[in-house]
Amino acid sequence: MAKEERMEKPSYRKFFPPKRKFCRFCQRNLKEIDYKNVDILRKYVPERGKISPRRVTGTCAFHQRRLATAVKRARLMALLPFTED
Numbered sequence: 001m002a003k004e005e006r007m008e009k010p011s012y013r014k015f016f017p018p019k020r021k022f023c024r025f026c027q028r029n030l031k032e033i034d035y036k037n038v039d040i041l042r043k044y045v046p047e048r049g050k051i052s053p054r055r056v057t058g059t060c061a062f063h064q065r066r067l068a069t070a071v072k073r074a075r076l077m078a079l080l081p082f083t084e085d
Contacts, residue, residue, distance in 0.1 A: 021058025025067075030031060035073035041080060049083040058068045 025033065035041070044052050044059075044067055051071050054064045074080040 005083055023058060023060040023063055027065040030063075033063065033070040035070040035077065036079065038079050041067075041071050041074055045080060047084050049081065078084060 007062060033040070044057055051068050054061065057064075060066060071080060075082055
């Protein structure tokens with residue numbers, strides 16, 4: 001009896017389907033991500049300074065690699081901080 005109760009899915013799942021994630025760069029047909037465009041890069045770097053993973057942001061693998069290099073370049077050029085104080 002206890003095992004059957006554990007196997008049930010949470011009831012909130014049937015009311016709230018998961019939001020479909022999509023790559024914002026693919027939608028806008030962007031091939032390159034410019035490291036000088038700090039406004040876009042800040043959306044993908046939270047307060048602690050880590051680069052957000054694909055599963056959270058929804059970017060494709062191609063653009064996630066470009067995004068990571070752009071963030072790293074912006075950090076080296078002191079456009080983005082490594083961590084927030």
